[in-house]
Amino acid sequence: MGFSFKGLTSAALVSKDERGNSAVEKDIADVPASVAGHTSEESRRNVDEKLGVPRSDNEISDDDSSLNKIDTTAEAGVQRAQAMTLVWTKSEIIFGYVNVWLLAFILAFTSGSVSLLTPYVTSSFALHSLTALTGVISSLVSGIWKLPYAKVMNIWGRPFALAIGVTSTVMGLIMMAACKNVQTYCAAMTFFYMGYNMIDFSITIFVADTSKLRNRAFYIAFVASPWLITTWVYSPAMDRVLAPGGIGFRWGFGIFAIVIPVVAAPLLFLFFKTQKKARAQGLFPEEPSRGSFLQALKYYLIEFDVVGLLVLATGLALFLLSFNLYSYQADQWKSPMIICFIIFGFLLIVAFGLWEKYGAPVTFIPWHLLKNRTVIFTYTMAFSLYTGWYVWDTYLYSMLVVVFNQPVTYAGYINNTYTMGSCTCSLIYGLALRYYGKLKVYSFTLGVPLTILGVGLMIHFRQPDENIGYIVMCLIFIAFGGGILVISEQTTLMTVSKQQDYPALLATESMIISVGSAIGSTIAGAIWTGVFPERLMANLPADAMNDFASIYGDIDVQSSYPIGSPTRNAINLSYGQAQRYMLIAAVCIYSTTWVSVALWQNVDVRKQKQRTVGLL
Incomplete structure (x- = not known):
């Protein structure tokens, strides 16, 4: 559950039936x-x-x-x-949290390593250009899977759901290690990221199930804290794997396929053992018979709303893929295929909403909670936050390498400022909520203003001839704002809902974030392709015009011109002019984030009524 917006974390984002008469006096969950x-x-x-x-x-x-x-x-x-x-003791809960942290650590380490190894895998098949596409497909499928996974957690339980996540992750890693072509690797990436998101989601729900509201933000930040370490260690580790005489990328994947189940085993053992103990005490009813195979199949098809799931999956796939595939089309946005993807994708998403509202016997989305203004405006806040992020961040790395002439290593370190700052700030924020618990106040007065301040200042500082230190300063402001907002967007949903709704609400939020991220990337791409080549054409000296195409399309060519040369100055100036529009657009989008936070209920996590037994 990392705090980098590039994953989904967000990480953090990460990111909810049987009713038997034999279960005596049972009426719990967090009921604020x-x-x-x-x-x-x-x-x-x-x-x-x-x-x-x-x-x-x-x-x-x-x-x-x-x-x-x-x-x-x-x-x-x-x-x-x-x-x-x-039924579990305090020592068992603490043991659970220790193992959750270890699992989050190895998960973050594995995710970072896979992203570094992927280009070498596709290159080994002489298909390096498909690197991005493998990520698009796997991210899309794994993102859509969260809604049915939330239902798995609520129907079959948290232990079984986590076991599915671990199995999918390991299966993906084994396929990566053994793949013979890029198609198999793409399928392996899909299994891996499905499993990664399932485990990450299970960790978030574990925190929600086992923590008091006043402590919940801190524990969400705690299980994200491994990113403070893994951010710096997975790159050197993979350098050793890929170095001449190293074990190679196949064994790089193979090691993780062995380590992840070993690390997950103690947590799974605790989950199943505790569930068995609760069953022995008669605290919940046994799963009743569903009748014949066909009757059971019908029951679960209804429970998982397979019709709605297929409609939504198809709609999201078409809609989101259009934003990633348009650049491969000769006519780009005018391509008939892209136009059809957008129109039919949007119509299917609308059809899913209508089906859920009027046709589905059992729904994914708790509709009455969508009448709660805090839920609605948390979703609009998350959508605008991630849209704005991808608008200004998409070309930041290129800017660091070309305009500020940073080596690849240092550019990576600067890019990691957000992860380090947000993880650190979120831990402090989680502690602060124990003493003053109004999420809205922190988010409205600190979270959004710091984000807007950082992005707004970059309108001035993200230009040629500015000191790189000012960029780092802006990123620190954004990181501190993000550390507050990423925690708030999850905790706020849980303060105004019931325990059984957590998975569905958080999975829906994750889906909304995916759409926002895709739209943000598209806006950034549209500004870049609309402004940068035009300004580059106007700024380049006459003797460099013959190289216009290679300069426009290749970051290595851009950074190869000497600092201070007329061509490099023209490239840097064009970057600054394009970046200015991106940053202005992001600040405008963040105004929606600010308004959304202003419309939340001013709930206090310290004063919400909830259970007191078995929680940290």
Whole structure:
């Protein structure tokens, strides 16, 4: 769950049925006082979920005794998660968090290493140009998978879901190590990133299930803190792997395929052991028979809303792929294929919403929670935050190498400023929420202003002849703002919802972030292709005009001209002119982020009513 926006973290982002009469007195989960009477139920629980009709008030009680019981109206996986927190000891919870941190560490290390090894794999098949496409496809599939995975967690439980994630990750790594062509490697990347996102999502939900609201932001930051270490170590490690006489990329993947299940094993053992202990105490009912195979198949097809899932997956695939594939088309945005992708993708996404609202027997999205303004505006905040990020950040690395003449290593270090700063700030922010718990105040007065300040100052400083130190200063401002906002966007959703809704709400947020990121990258690309070549043509000296095409298309050619030469000065000036428009666009987009935060409810994580047993 890294805090780099380039993953999805965000990391951090990372990023929720059976009701038996044998489970005695069970009515728990986090039920904040601010949302009493507005928590989610499934359509078969005598609640019209799509119209947002809540349970009667006498079914929701905020007294401590009722909060420390299991919610018999929740899905089976949620009941099991609640039962687990009632039976494990404090030492077992601490053991769980230690193992979660170790798993997050090896996951971050593996993810960074895979991204470094990928170009060498595609190059070994003489298809280096497909490097980006392999990432696009794997990111797309793994992002869409989060919605059904959230349902897996709620129906079959957290332990089983984590086991699926570990299996998918290991399978992907084994396929990477053994691949004989780029097509197999692309499939392997898909399995790997599906598993990576599943484990990352499970870690977030583990924190949500086992922490008090006042502590939750800190523990979310805690499990993201491995990035403070892995950011600096995976690159040298992979240098050793790829060096002459090294073990090579295949064994590089193979080592991780061995290490990940070893690191995950203690956590899985704890999960299954605790769940078995809770079952032995009768804290949740046994899974009832679903009848014949066909009856069981029908039941799960409805539970997982397969119709809605297929419609959404197809719509998102067409819509998001259009933003990544347009540059490969001769007519680019005018290409009939790209136009069809956008139109049909958008229509299918709308059709999914209509199906969920009016046709689906069981829905992915808790519709009544979408009437809560904090949920709606957290989504618009996340969408605009990631859109703005990708608008200004997409060409930052190129700017560092060309305009500021930074070596590749130093450019990478500067690029890592955000990860280091946001992880550090988020830990401090998590502690601060224990003493003053109003997320809105921090986000509105510090998070968004620091982000806008950093990006706004770069309008001036991200120009030729400016000192690189000012760029680092701006990135530190943005990192501190991001450390607050990334934590807030997840914690805010959980303060106004019920435990069984966490996976669905966070998975929906992740989907929205994916769309925002794709649109942000597209805006950056459109500004770049619209401004940079035009300004380059106007600025280049006459003796360099014959090399215009190679200068425009190759960062190595751009940086090969001597500093201070007329051609290099023209290139740097053109960069600055294009970057200025990107930064102005990002600041305008961030105004939506600020307005969205202003429209949140001013909830205090210290004062929300919730259970007290089995939480840190």
